[in-house]
Amino acid sequence: MNIDPYNAVVRAYFDCPEHMGDIGGGAVAFFEDQGMRIRLSAKVVDGKIKKLGFRAWGCPHVIAAAEAFCRQFEGRSVAELEEFKTSQIMGDLAVPVEKTGRILVLEDTVRSLRAAIQDRITNQAQD
Amino acid sequence: MNIDPYNAVVRAYFDCPEHMGDIGGGAVAFFEDQGMRIRLSAKVVDGKIKKLGFRAWGCPHVIAAAEAFCRQFEGRSVAELEEFKTSQIMGDLAVPVEKTGRILVLEDTVRSLRAAIQDRITNQAQD
């Protein structure tokens, strides 16, 4: 019997999702799958992620995972986004295996965010 | 659920079987059936049952039934023995139906006692 389905990290992130919101004018990615919806937005300056924001529709693990992603990558370089894997978040949040699919929606959204950032950089370069 | 299998009469007769014993020199009847054994003995004077005694091997209802018989017929006439039926004792002792067969052993023993008394009277008349 799995007594508490949410560990302390999930509870903290769910209670206070500090990165909830949209970063105006930044790169935006949206993904919907398995009944989950995630939107990520980022402000990038000189190859560095200055700010990350998220919105999410889903279970507490999905919401906490999005918040965890934002906390992890704010301040890091865009290049580092390549390294993003859900495995660490799955571990930190003790996500039950049957929810793996849902957390992978976050991976898809992050990939899509990377592409959006790349797009903007390319576009800006073309400006 | 039949809570107490023994009513107050059964308990009283089983606890104090006043007629337990053998009446020396009287008419005697013994019957064995269904794993029950009953012996009745009687002292008869002038067609009247002066004394009755019993011994019994069996469940509490059988023992109490034998005692009940003795109490009922002591002091009555031999002729009245003809009237003996277990039905009244079955009722007085609230004997469960599944024990009917056992109580009928008493009926058989009483019949045999009547015969024994008759025998003795005939024999005595012939003396």
Added chain:
Amino acid sequence: MPGSSDFVYMDYAATTPLNSLVAERMRTVQNSACFNPASNHIAGRQSAKVVMQAATELGLLLNVSPDSILWTSGATESNNLAILGAARQRAHRGKHLITMRTEHKAVIDVFRALEKQGFEVSWLAPKPDGQLPVERLISTLRDDTQLVSIMHINNETGVIQDIAALGAACKERDVLFHVDGAQAAGKIPVDLAALPVDLYSLTAHKFYGPKGVGALFVANGTPLEPLMFGGGQQQRMRPGTLPVDLIAGLGVAAAVATTSIADDLAKLTGLKGRLLQGIQDIEGLQVNGPAKGGYPGILNVGVDDVDGESLLLAMEPLCVATGSACNSRSQEPSSVLRALGRTDRQAQSAIRFSLGRPTTAADIEMAISSYRHAVRKLRALAPERPA
């Protein structure tokens, strides 16, 4: 109520705390007469008396003879014994069975098991308010129908079925009628002398009795194949040492219910009214279940664009249920709400508030603000779909 310092409990349809008279009686029995009632000695007979008294008390609640009551471990067992027992016992006569899609798992899964064993089951759908029209039953009855099982009060929505009419339809065709009364017994008046019901399941812990004990009412010795075999207890229908103290507790819970059902219902009606009033202006709120009528201890609501699991967490420390209370940890959307025509997403947002005898007006106000806050929070979190 117990534990109230840590949380506010509003899941009385899942289980209820012990009534204090029930707890007291159980303690008395444990200290004096908790032996084997099948034993032929003084201690056993004292225990047998306790069991008989409980049967009398339950008999009064349901208006049936104490002899028609079988003790079980709960409604799950009662349902299994009634349904498997009747179906197997009558299998040679015919293999058609009827039940509803909105039944509890402890009925649905039994019929599923019977389907695998060669029985044919008709799964009736209710109207969107949860009610089963008697005509749907009548038109489904066949010559080879052996058993109909319909629940009295639905555990998720509180809808109350018309047991009198449904039972009458069964009687006309000489079909056995089983009712899962787990949510009704001790909570609304149930007169089994007046209702055409052959088998009626109940469980003590839904009406302030102990967990681990239930009963099955069996009319006129309706023959059933036992689920279990063993000692001669309970006419071989359900062997095992009787849990005398639990049975005594069930009896007292029944006795308390007999005198308090009317007051309970009046109070719950008021509380449910206030709860609904306090949240009904929330945009997109849907009431799952009957708009009017229904059991006042249950209010099931959904809202658009909110995930039920997150809603539950956001409402802590309020204890309510999503989906079926009996298995709230499964993430599947409630099959009951799906059968009422809700989409998966709507069903997934459903929250069941269930109120009980200890529920206070303050609990209701707390629930209202907690629900409003949680919906607001989750909606704020949710992304719009991109245009």
Added chain:
Amino acid sequence: MPGSSDFVYMDYAATTPLNSLVAERMRTVQNSACFNPASNHIAGRQSAKVVMQAATELGLLLNVSPDSILWTSGATESNNLAILGAARQRAHRGKHLITMRTEHKAVIDVFRALEKQGFEVSWLAPKPDGQLPVERLISTLRDDTQLVSIMHINNETGVIQDIAALGAACKERDVLFHVDGAQAAGKIPVDLAALPVDLYSLTAHKFYGPKGVGALFVANGTPLEPLMFGGGQQQRMRPGTLPVDLIAGLGVAAAVATTSIADDLAKLTGLKGRLLQGIQDIEGLQVNGPAKGGYPGILNVGVDDVDGESLLLAMEPLCVATGSACNSRSQEPSSVLRALGRTDRQAQSAIRFSLGRPTTAADIEMAISSYRHAVRKLRALAPERPA
């Protein structure tokens, strides 16, 4: 002990009173954490923790993982689930089953039911002392044998079977081995990590835990067909709301047993010795069961020329059992004693004294004089057969 003013209780093999720590823990749980452990809210999780703790406590008693424990309503259900469940699950592999003639009704009647359903059962006879020689089992095992069920301690005679040897014989042939441990768990050391046992049944009320709860140890997820269907509780093997307080009580009873079995056995050995010594000079006295060894909480004796039912009444207010305690009201001579070679009449005179933790030396003296008096009285009543 409870109720001692009215009677002297010496029927601990039938059922035991609650240990005071057990009662206390149950009360605490009832007042704080007696909700539905399957519910995903604070109250539910508090209850789930209680259940896990109990599983840990029972796991320690039996030296098994808490995950291998299924909660049931008692040993009758555990036996039924194990035997019906394993036989039905493995029916396609073969239909031969083995058990003993001296099993409890909750095993015998299950195998009888399986015989009616097309299984073939070999009914092994013990030696006159009640022991089953392992060779008898080995020579009965066949290629199509699926399940062997042998009880650990016999409830009527106290004989202890050699579970290690019997289990090893089963393992060699890859046959499932079920043990009815209702009279052993909590009463003698049982190390299921060391014993080659697949399924082990127990019930709390035989070792000072509550009635209405038991357990089935299931090794390595041995597949079983469930007896009942319903919610997803307990991996679908046994649905129904868990009786959290009863389970907690079972846990504490297990914890108490873990520390007190050695003392219990030492004390019982002394008391049983004195009891036997006090009656063994009665003419025609037979000890039913092993002359030496065996569980010291049980002494079963018969005498010639005395009816068991009358003996029981003559000994009131001493509470002892005739025949099988689980169904003492039936008048049939014990099939267990018949299997040990006793005649009907001998079996019918059998009395089982069963001693427990609360039994005192004074109780034993009372039992001795009560038995002597009753035998004397009934022998005086019995007629000689005419010459």
